[in-house]
Amino acid sequence: MPALQLGDGRWMTDSTKMIQWFEARYPQNGLLPEDPVQRLMCLLLLPGQEDRLPFTGDTKMVGVNDSLMTG
Numbered sequence: 001m002p003a004l005q006l007g008d009g010r011w012m013t014d015s016t017k018m019i020q021w022f023e024a025r026y027p028q029n030g031l032l033p034e035d036p037v038q039r040l041m042c043l044l045l046l047p048g049q050e051d052r053l054p055f056t057g058d059t060k061m062v063g064v065n066d067s068l069m070t071g
Helices: 015-025 036-044 066-070
Strands: none
Touching: none
16 A cells, blocks of 8 residues: 655555645646546546446446456
């Protein structure tokens, strides 16, 4: 699990919050794409965001090899 210790001693362990923190703190060295659609896709694909994706659960993506879906 990634972890970042802040200057005041607190620890940040949520990767989404860490990326947002880095983006706000160092905007000249962004971690996410500048394109809004690509940025949204990256944020949706971060760990913990799986429930927001439309193709999770029992549904299958057309054209995707089943071995990719199972690990």
